[in-house]
Amino acid sequence: MLLKSSLIRAVSQTKGVITRGYKAKAKKIPEFTQDRYQVSRKSFAAVTDSDVSQFEKTIGSKYVVTDSEELLTHNVDFLKAVRGNSKVVLKPGSTEELSQIMKYCYEKNLAVCPQGGNTGLVGGSVPVFDEIVISLNRMNKIHSIDEMTGIAVADSGVILENLEKSANEHGLVVPLDLGAKASCHIGGNVSTNAGGLRVIRYGSLHGSVLGVESVLANGTVLDLMSNFKKDNTGYHLKHMFIGSEGTLGIISKLAILCPPAPRAFHVAFVGLPSFDAVLQTYLSAKRQLGEILSSCEMMDKDALAAAIQHFGLKAPIDDYPFYMLLETSGSNADHDQEKFNSFLENGMEAGHIVDGTITGDPGKMQEIWKLRELVPVALIEDGYCFKYDISLPLRQFYEIVPVMQERCGSLAHRVCGYGHLGDSNLHLNISCSEFTPEIYKRIEPYVFEYTSKLKGSVSAEHGIGFLKTKYLSYTKADNAIDMMKEVKNLMDPKGILNPYKVLPLN
Structure with missing residues (x-):
């Protein structure tokens, strides 16, 4: 018609299956995060040959990575904006192996950085210093999908696109859709409370995730799995792990409600x-x-x-x-x-x-x-791109873009906005040829001050990670941050789980 x-x-x-993929240009490896952002290392132990030998006994030498070239892929983030210096990557294949690793790390005071598909945009999925990277890509089993109830149970390392395909075979759809679905992990999605393209229809993951299994800092396996939408039995502890970015525990398995396709x-x-x-x-x-x-x-x-x-x-x-x-x-x-x-x-x-x-x-x-x-990803091809994922009142949704265009002037190649209008989630992007302190100071903290002035959120769906820790107070009240710190200290008293992330560093 x-x-x-x-x-x-x-x-x-x-509607058919949409293939999302691209081949990016080779990017310059960024300087170490600790140097660019002048961060001080906390008093964690350093990994020794004895530690590596113990990890090899636990999960097999094949899954303990110390090769420098492979390590680099786990030390650098998707945007090539942050870079850690981890000396070892561990790839457990089960909750039990993950539990043993965490128990050992807790006893030895070894810091860890949980990592899924490493598609995050705020530096939350790579080390800041020499934290042990715990890659969850081997924990990739889909345990069950029930077409009657619509409940899917899967390991955290299942790639989102694979879960979507399996759900489709049962006449269901995963209530989450992302451009990075071909590589991101469902556990990482839940850990960051990813939003994506379907929030306007299906809501956030806090409503879709029915339960989680999480490995705590000391290796304890906390079973919060549920197969019911209505389970009103005390505190809903699962919500502590949804959006906590691996700082309170490492999600190993989850149950998610998938609506009819x-x-x-x-x-x-x-x-x-x-x-x-x-x-x-x-x-x-x-x-x-x-x-x-x-x-x-x-x-x-x-x-x-x-x-x-x-x-x-x-x-x-x-x-x-x-x-x-x-x-x-x-x-x-x-x-x-x-x-x-x-x-x-x-x-x-x-x-x-x-x-x-x-x-x-x-x-x-x-x-x-x-x-x-x-x-x-196109904006990354401009050279270097500052990406800001913010929530703003709809009437002022686009207001910040021309403001930042004027503020950045000739220092920026492109200042633009796009995003999930139905969720008040703007993606403000400022691209330039390369990262320089001059444009960085022109942008931050002003962009967060402006967001706060409009009573917006400094993070709509990508989390806080490392890059936004000092800006958490622009959205959260001081007493709320204090309570978050108390929860962190209770769950992870040694602070070994994804340190330098989410909470302010001082």
């Missing part, structure tokens, strides 16, 4: 003349698409230009100041497309939507999603 001078180009109805998908990509038009379109989408709206993404022209420039993509519509990508998922393709077409027609008549395309064809949906999902 064509609408209004072919501005809306409709095609057909089912939708039978029909449609995606629209539209151009808009102003941010006010973006807000009005979002409001209309909530009212007119309601229960079938599953994603609502926004990006500005500079963000889209990065993806087009670095990956040779082609935009399906002309150039506009803003773009929105909306996805619906439901059970009746004809009904959903009729609602979508009506919504788009109304938007164009109101002058909020200038141009757009809608499709239900798997291949075309894949191409449209690439426009949004390759933006984060």
Whole structure:
């Protein structure tokens, strides 16, 4: 069905599997985190040959990594922004092995850094100094998926995309979708309370995760697994581990509720003349698409230009100041497309939507999603990229972007914004040729001060990690941070679990 001078180009109805992948240019290895950020090492023990021998006895020499080249891949983060100096990576294959490792490390006062797919953006998944990296990629078993209850039980090292495929085979869908799904681990997702593209439809992981199994600092295995949505038996301790970024315990297994997979998908990509038009379109989408709206993404022209420039993509519509990508998922393709077409027609008549395309064809949906999902990695191709994941009031959602454009001036190559509009989650990106103290001081702490002034959150979905520890107070009250410290001291009195992360360093 064509609408209004072919501005809306409709095609057909089912959603296929979207492949998310790219090959990045080789990046310069960053300087050590301890040097760039001038951090002092805490009084943990250093790993000795005797320790390595004990680890080899526990998990096998094959899974104790000391090779410098392989170590580098675990010491440097995805953004090439932080770099640790770990001398050993351990790859346990079971909860029991992980428990034995932690018991030994606790006794010897050896600090550890839990690591999943290492796709984090705040330096939380790599060491700061010489912490032992505990890679969970061998703990990758999907134990069960029950199509009746929708409950999936999996080890923490299961790759998100693999869990999604297995859930799909049972007529279910994982309530989490990320651009990094081909490499990130479900345990890491839960540990950072990852948000992603489906929060507007399915909510956060605090609502979807039914239970966790976690290995504490002293090696104790804490079983908080549950197979029920309603389990009102005292304190819900599982929530302490969701979003704690491996500082209170290492999640080894989890149970997650997977809703029925939708039978029909449609995606629209539209151009808009102003941010006010973006807000009005979002409001209309909530009212007119309601229960079938599953994603609502926004990006500005500079963000889209990065993806087009670095990956040779082609935009399906002309150039506009803003773009929105909306996805619906439901059970009746004809009904959903009729609602979508009506919504788009109304938007164009109101002058909020200038141009757009809608499709239900798997291949075309894949191409449209690439426009949004390759933006984060495209900006890294500019050279160096400062990435800020913040929550802001919707009316001021984009306000910080032009402010930072003016503040950074010629020091920045590109200052742009994109993100999950439906969740008030803006991804502010500032790219430049390379990291320099000059632009760093121009950006921080100002970007967090501005966010705090708007009563926003300094971290919407990526956590605090290492890079945001000194800015936690911009969102959390002092007494709340004090209580977080008390919980940390209770759970990990020696502080060996992912030190230098989440909580302020002083």
